[in-house]
Each structure stands twice: as structure tokens, then as C-alpha cells.
Amino acid sequence: MTERLAVGVLISGSGSNLQALIDRMADGAVPARIAVVISNRADAYGLERARAAGIPTRVIDHREFSDRESFDQALVAALHEAGVALVCLAGFMRVLTPVFIRAFAGRLLNIHPALLPAFPGLHVQERAIAAGAKFSGATVHFVTEEVDAGPIVVQAVVPVLDGDDAATLAARILKQEHRIYPLAVTWFAQGRLRVAGQRVLLADGQETPEAVLIQPGG
Numbered sequence: 001m002t003e004r005l006a007v008g009v010l011i012s013g014s015g016s017n018l019q020a021l022i023d024r025m026a027d028g029a030v031p032a033r034i035a036v037v038i039s040n041r042a043d044a045y046g047l048e049r050a051r052a053a054g055i056p057t058r059v060i061d062h063r064e065f066s067d068r069e070s071f072d073q074a075l076v077a078a079l080h081e082a083g084v085a086l087v088c089l090a091g092f093m094r095v096l097t098p099v100f101i102r103a104f105a106g107r108l109l110n111i112h113p114a115l116l117p118a119f120p121g122l123h124v125q126e127r128a129i130a131a132g133a134k135f136s137g138a139t140v141h142f143v144t145e146e147v148d149a150g151p152i153v154v155q156a157v158v159p160v161l162d163g164d165d166a167a168t169l170a171a172r173i174l175k176q177e178h179r180i181y182p183l184a185v186t187w188f189a190q191g192r193l194r195v196a197g198q199r200v201l202l203a204d205g206q207e208t209p210e211a212v213l214i215q216p217g218g
């Protein structure tokens, strides 16, 4: 058997997306393994999830560094030490500099709780509701130097319902995040993703949005 793709996961909080990856790797759906989980916060609950799964963890606290670049260099060193071939940002709430992004160019995925390019940045559920959007969703994309703007691998759509607040919408979106992040990592691990400009194709020629249409509310 060939060695499974080694993934590094960066978190800052609850780590429910990390848990989805752990679970789908454990049940064999995602042909990869998590080599290290790194958090910039010692109190991130996701660290507990990683420990419970027997995954090595590191805390690299951004407040201990004088600038963003030296923090990023420490992250890169820890990920190289763990021998990762793919890095997944999973609720990692620090903006990364080119020092980091260039080190993992083409091997760096992020999940964002909106349908990019709509609603990049923070407080996206409040903003989608305030804008009167009828749909929102989740996006897995390759990370480039422009924040929340890299080539889109897969998206899932959910309705914005009358009476939604940020928490109810976030919960509906999160459920879909847990479906699409493992899918994107699977495609990457299978070597099937091809980036053509801003568009991501599957190696068999299918474009990913057509490959997986996730129904609103599904």
C-alpha cells in the first residue's frame, strides 16, 4: 500500500471541520492522514479533538511573534517538520503572509462560510442576512495571496430562511462544510485537481461544480 497523503490542519477554534476530516479519514472515505494539527490558540477545542484521535498537535501563539512574517515562518517550519504535502485551513483566523502562501502554493486549501466571491472576510452570515441574500453556502478554495479569492474547488448552497439569524445560518452552512471539505481533500489526495486560471477542474475533465451539486437544505 502506498503511503497516504500527509495533511497539516490549521485551526483557531472549535475544529468541527477538523473533526469531519478526521472522521472521513477514519472511515476510509478520504485517502489521507493528518500529520499535525496546529492552533494559534492554546484553548482551541479542536486541539482536544486532535488529541482524542491520537494526532500530534502544536500551539504556535501569534502573540509571541513580533510580526506576521516570523509567525508564518514558525508555522511553515512546523509543517515541514511534520512532512505535510497539503495544508488545510479549517477555521484558522489569522491572515497569512506571502511567506506562508508561497511555501505551500498549490498545496493550500481554505474553507469559507459563504459563496465566494460574495462575502469574503469576517461576519459573513450577518452580512448575507443584512444584504437580503436568498442563498448562501460554503466554499473550499485554493489559497492565493489575495484573501478569500483563490481558485474555487467546490461549493455548497444553502437557503437563507426568513427568521434566520447569524447562528442559525452558520449552523446550516457548517453542515455543508463538513461534506465538502472532505470531498475537496479526497480529490486533492487522488491527484485529480487541475487549476486553470481561476477555475478548478477534475482531471477526468469534469468541472467540479457540475460534479457535485449539493441541493439547498440537502
Ligand code: GAR
Binding pocket: 011, 012, 013, 014, 015, 016, 017, 018, 046, 090, 091, 092, 093, 111, 112, 113, 121, 174, 177
Ligand atoms: C467555519 O465556518 C469556517 O468556514 C470558518 O470558521 C468556522 C470554523 O468552524 N472560517 C472562516 O471564517 C475563515 N475566514 P470549525 O472550527 O468548527 O471548523
